[in-house]
Amino acid sequence: MKTKLFLLFAGLFLSTVAFSQENIEEVRVSPPEFAGFKGAVILVNDANVELQSLNDYVATRLVYPEDDAQSFREGKEVIQFTVQPDGTLSDFVVINSVSSAMDDEVIRVLQTTSGMWKPGCNNKEAVAMDKEFSVTFKLTESSNLQTQATHYFIKGNKQLLLKRNPQRAIRHFDRGIVLLPNEKCLLLARGLSRYEVGDKEGACRDWNRIKALGGFESDDLLDNYCEMSGYADMLKTVKE
Template sequence: MSNQKIKIMKTKLLLLLLCLVISVPAFSQNEKDHTTLEEVQVSPPEFTGIEGATRFLNGENANVSLLSQYMLNHVTYPEIDIESIREGKEIIRFTVHPDGSLTDFVVVNSVSPSIDQEVINAIKTTEGMWKPGYNNETIVPMEKEFSIVFKIPGTRSLQSLAASRYKRGSKLLLIKENPKRALRHFEQGLVYVPADKPMLLLHGVCLYELGDKEQACQDWNRIKALGGIEAEGWLENFCEMKGYAEMTEIISK
C-alpha cells in the first residue's frame, strides 16, 4: 500500500475512532470517603480544616471540611495571569503522611508556572489539618489529588476554548499533516479540559509522530485509566506499535 493511501486511511480511521470516543471533561474534585480493593479497606486522607488535627484523629469520623472551599479562601489569581488571560484547570498531586506533613508535590496539569506555585503554596498551609490515610488498620502515606479551575469572568467557557483548540489541532494533524503545530493546540486544549479523551488521543498521536513514543503512551494509558468501552479495545496495543502502518492496521481490525 502506498504512503498516500496509508495517510488517507489513517485520517479516515482516526476520524471514525473519534466518533466512537466519548469526551469526559472533569471539573470537580473527587471526594469519595473510601474505596475497597480486594477486600482491603482503604481510606484516603481527609482534609479537616483544623490546625493540629493530625495529632488526635485516629480513624474515628471527623467533621470533614471541603478542601476546595479552603483553597478558594487561600488562593489568589495571580495578576500576571489575569492580564495574560491564562485560564484552565490546575491539578496538583501530593502525598499526605501519617503525621500530617505534605510532600512530593507534582503538577499534573499546569495553567502557568505562577499558578502552579500559588496553588502549591496554599496546599502547604494545610499541613497538620489532615486525617491520615489508612490501609486496613495501618496508617500509611497516601497520595491526594486536588484540582481548581482558574476562570476570568466574562470570557468564553473552558469547554468552548478547548473545542476551538481541538478543531484547529485536528485540521493541522489530519489534513495539513503537521503534528508539530497541531501538538501546540492540543497541549493548550488539555490545559482547559485535562480529562478529555479525544484530545488526549490526538495529543498522543502527535507525540508519536514526532518520535516521543513514551509520552504518547502516557496519554493513551491515561485514556484507559479514565475508562470507557472504547478505551479497552482500541488502545490495548498502541504502545507496542512500530509505526503508523501498524496503528492503522490495528484500528481497521
C-alpha cells in the first residue's frame, strides 16, 4: 500500500516537473462586460471604451412587483446567465429567489440587454461565459437587511445548537439567505443543518456556493462530507 502511494505521488511529481519545463503559451481570459448598446460584440478585445453601468441600467427599468410590495417582501435576487460569443444572453438560472415575481422581473430586464454585451474572451477569442447579477429589493432606504439577516442567523443557531432542531433552524437560515444570499456564515450554518436532516446534496450545494464565492470556510466540510469522485477513484486504484 505504502509502496503504491509512493510510486503514485513520485510519478505525479516527475510529470509535474516535466510539464513545467515545457514552453507553455500564457492563457489570458477576460470576463464578459455590459456595454449598454446593441452590437457591442464589436468591442471584443477593445479595452479602451467607456462601458455603461449594468446596475444603473437595471435600476431605471425594474418594477417592484405589486404583490411583493403589499406583502412587505424584501431581499436580494441573484440571477446567473450565459453571455454568448455574439453578446446575446441565454440560460438564465435563479441562484437566490425572493419571490417568483421578482425572479421574472429581474430576468425580464436582463433579457432586454441581450446583444449589449462585450463577450468574454479566451486568448482573444470570444467564448460563452457565465455571469452573475444581483439586485436588492427594498421598500424603504431605512430597511436594514443586514440586521434582519443577523436576527434570523441567531434564531437559526439557537434551534440548531441549543434546541437540536435542525429542521426548524433551516427555516430561519432560509429567511436570512433570502436577504443576504452571499453571506458565508448563513450558508455554512444552513449546510450543517441540511446535513443533519439527511439532505447531503443540499448541504454540499451550500458549501460549494461558499467556495464559488471565494471562501475557504467550507473546505474541511467538503473534504469530509461531500464525495469527490476523482479523489475517491484515486484511493480505490491505490488500494487495488
